[in-house]
Amino acid sequence: MAEYTWPSREATAVIGKEVDRLDGMAKATGAAKYTYDVNLKNQLIAVALGCPHAHCKITKLDVSAAEKTPGVVAVHIFEHAAVGREVEWEGELLAVVAAESEAAAKAGVAAIKLEYDELPVFVDDEDLAAAEKAGRTGKGGGKTELEREPGDDDDEDEFVEKEIARLLKESKYVVEGYYGIDAITHCCLEPHGSTVEWKDGKLLAYLSTQNVSGTDEGFANDLGITSSDVEVKCDYIGGGFGSKFAPDYWGVAAAKISKETGRPIKFLLSRDQELKIAGNRPSGYINVKIGADENGVLTVWDSVHWGTAGYKGGGVSQTVMPYVIRPKNYRRIATTVATNTAQSRAWRAPNHPQACAMSQTAIDDMAAKMGANSYDVFAANLRAGNVDSQHPDAANVYLAEMERCAELIDWKANWHPHGKGKAKGSIVDGLGMALHTWGGTANNSDCRLKVSPDGSVEAFCGSQDLGTGTRTVIAQVLAETFGLGIDQVRVNIGSSKYPASGASGGSTTVGGVCESHRRAGLDALDKLFELAAKELGVDAASLEAVGGKIRVKGSDKSIAWKKACTLLGMKPLEINASYKRGDVSTLSSSGVCGVQMAHVEVDKETGVIKVKKFVAVQDQGLVINPKTCKSQIYGAMIMGIAAALYERRITDPKSGAFVNAELADYKLARLGDIGELVVDLYEPESERQRGVIGNGEPPAISPKAAIANAVANALGVRVPVVPLTPKRVLDALAKA
Amino acid sequence: MSGKRVVTLTINGDQTEVLCEPRQTLLEVLRNNLDFTGTKEGCSNGNCGACTVLMDGRPVVSCLVLAVEAEGAELRTIEGVACGSHLDEVQSAFLEGAALQCGICTPGFIVQTEALLAENPNPSEDDIRFYLAGNLCRCTGYDKIVRAVQAAAEKRQVARSV
DSSP: OOOOOOOOGGGOSSTTSOOOOTTHHHHHHTOOOOGGGOOOTTOEEEEEEEOSSSSEEEEEEEOHHHHHSTTEEEEEEOGGGSTTOEEOSTTOEEEEEEESSHHHHHHHHHTOEEEEEEOOOOOOTTOHHHHHHTTOEEEEEEEEEOSSOOOTTSOHHHHHHHHHHHHHHHOSEEEEEEEEEOOEEOOOSSOSEEEEEEETTEEEEEEOOSOTTTHHHHHHHHHTSOGGGEEEEOSOOSOOTTOOSSOHHHHHHHHHHHHHHTSOEEEEOOHHHHHHHSOEEOOEEEEEEEEEOTTOOEEEEEEEEEEEEETTOOOSOGGGOSOSBOOSSEEEEEEEEEOSSOOOOOOSSTTHHHHHHHHHHHHHHHHHHHTOOHHHHHHHHHHTTOBOOSSTTHHHHHHHHHHHHHHHHTHHHHOOOTTOSOOBTTEEEEEEEEEOOBOOOOOOEEEEEEEOTTSOEEEEOBOOOSSSOHHHHHHHHHHHHHTOOGGGEEEEOSBTTSSBBOOSOSSOHHHHHHHHHHHHHHHHHHHHHHHHHHHHTSOGGGEEEETTEEEETTSSOEEEHHHHHHTTTTSOEEEEEEEOTTOOOSSBOOOBOOEEEEEEEEETTTOOEEEEEEEEEEOOBSOSOHHHHHHHHHHHHHHHHHHHHTOOOOBOTTTOOBTTOSTTTSOOOOGGGOOEEEEEEOOOHHHHTTOBOOOSSGGGTSHHHHHHHHHHHHHSSOOOEESOOHHHHHHHHHHO | OTTOEEEEEEETTEEEEEEEOTTOBHHHIIIIISOOTTSOOSOSSSSSOTTEEEETTEEEEGGGSBGGGGTTOEEEOGGGTSBTTBOOHHHHHHHHTTOOSSOSSHHHHHHHHHHHHHHOSSOOHHHHHHHTTTOOOSSOOHHHHHHHHHHHHHHHHHHHHO
16 A cells, blocks of 8 residues: 655655646636526526515515516525514525516515514624623633632632632733624625526536535435435635535525426525625624733733624634633633624634634733733743644744744834834824634545546546635646646546535645545556556566656656556556545644734824735645645735725614625725735745645634734724724724 | 617627617626626626626626617627637736636636726736726735736736837
8 A cells, every 4th residue: 555645845846836726717718607607598597585674573475476477487485484483684585586587586576575573683792781681692601721729618619700810910910901803794706506407306506615525415405315316516616715515595495496397597695695694704802801920921811702693692612712822821701692693604714813803902902011012922922831722833833933924024123112103194003913723634535536548647526626726736736646747637626426525614625635636646656656667677666756757766767657557458547535534644734823914004083094014924734836825825814904904794783784785885805905915835844744734714814913903003002893994993092 | 578679799809689678787698698607797786896898998897787788889708808728918917826716706807907908008006906996806816916917017018019
């Protein structure tokens, strides 16, 4: 059996090299077909009626006029919209109309007669007292860690109170703060949805999904068929960010209507529905008190945080608090808040961005209180062992990355104590930083590899490419393994009929597909080496595949790749490989750090913030393709700028209406908003040796805290809740 | 159906007749009637730029243009940017500069860039950021898009000077 390892840095020809995306040509020419580009012959278009109120009881839902609307073929009422049922958030789909055209479907929706009783609405997730008064809070768990243990006679609760009070009293510095981060939505540019058709009792679903191999079962379970009767296809997806793992009830409805009518159905959410119901990230707000010694090393942390993940409550998990910088003594308590908003979905690095924004702002305020350099306070805590990270050598890696990041943003030259910089008119500037961590364990991944006697190489895998470069990475791994060029490898992904591969969530894809394809490649190479060894009259162990040849290491004796493949005879060599999440391997691992630093300018008269320069230093083990790897980081930084400065779900407190659920009002960063961005991949040999680790999530974590800290450094005043809108900046200045 | 109109227009050099309803947007007709699905739909209210096409050389968001308004117009969509299998400078720069990720915004950005470079062959970075500010990328590749537009402009300038 082959030994599954990566070649050394010096020996690689394709891995670690900047390779253009394989699907770039299709995307740049408009040839790439996304789910919403799929138009099937004789298809119907489906449009849904969303609930107009955030909390109501349905008293009448009459679709008879809709059914008679010209062009309408079928109307489907969702079970949760039956008369007498309560709907708990605005936008929840109530009924769907399938028609010959979009216009006819919309006319059908307009003809639906809906009546409902309005019920009390609660959406003010930031106001904990109001939530408690409205009976909307719940226990979110908590944990207390104290170095001293209670004596036999002490009541545990009483001991905790006394010990935290003692630690705070004995601290050289104490900071008490309030911080927060509003809910945002996924806002995928291609909305959730599918185009489906039935053929011979089997369902073909073109689904916009991050989970090609897992959604066939989702359809099957709800339709009473087996997953082998379903094929899910997704060649291209216009954004997911954690929100597209399931067929969703509207996908299942499309399949049902298609079966009833005998015609293909195209059913994608409208823009406002996409924002209202198809994914949002929980909010988080915190009251915290921290103590530190003369160097800013935290001695104690005591916090209560709350937030909402929707109508079921939820919020930011207490397990991630305090984030990365964690003292030995801490108490963290979480409270959930139930609001009349759609339930959240996973959003790049669930819990971490909020935890980072609620924790590391307090660390920075500690530096401000001390009159110290924030860099020094973060570093002092790392050196003191106040660190909670998934990287096994976290403190050293953070410190090395901080040093690099500081060089790139010229921290020393640009630093000034909080609020003490030189103003240019009404403009002040400031620096801020934040640290993050993530796992990125390789996901389950199976693949089938075919090496044909004509020398062609083709791989099949039920993974998906979210724009992250999955196809390209697979091709690089196989090309490297066989000593071929990228163009000599064909990669097939995007169908649930291919060997199953895990969902793309949690930065698990690159590790998974690298595991399966490197294993398959090395297994195939073993077989080819056996054949080539006989042909060359050498030991198979002496062979290597490089430069389009299989050759004897250290000699000119070789056989061309194509000729070696003819030794397979008439039949192609087919290899199936499988990697199970958690299998110990040298090809992949998990646990990363990451540091980001921001340099901002703030106009004290207008409250407008501009990011001047933003630097990310990121480790992710062995980098297969620096080009696509950096793309992920750039993208995460810009998403972070949007969430730090612009982006939030705004709800009307009286009606619960999501008032900015369209792109004119849901403010995102544009080209002019981002400033200078610098990305640096931290890949010393010690990191490279750890194998591949996903990096989709980690760089999306720190931006909010880093930018908020930079603004606090510029102003000398904390703007407590992100996004840091001009009004919030001006309010904070007025209050100071 | 009564009320339908025949619109005659030229798309990527080919004269085309299409039967459409007066209420249909140019975007809807391109995507649904004519299967030019390279032009993307993001917001349907002119705020994301994904549906940008060139109409008589000017960039328009096709979700805000009625198809009947395109009578007699010369349209250029993303499908008409490349010359056969040869990408033009803008497309190559986006591909080589990794200025595309999920790619759903890419056609709009490329078409808008074509309009920019036709109008201003040597744009400054500020010109680029201003001209492309109507295009939204969620993934987001803005930084690399700016670099790609700069690279395309330079490549085109060099090609013209030879």
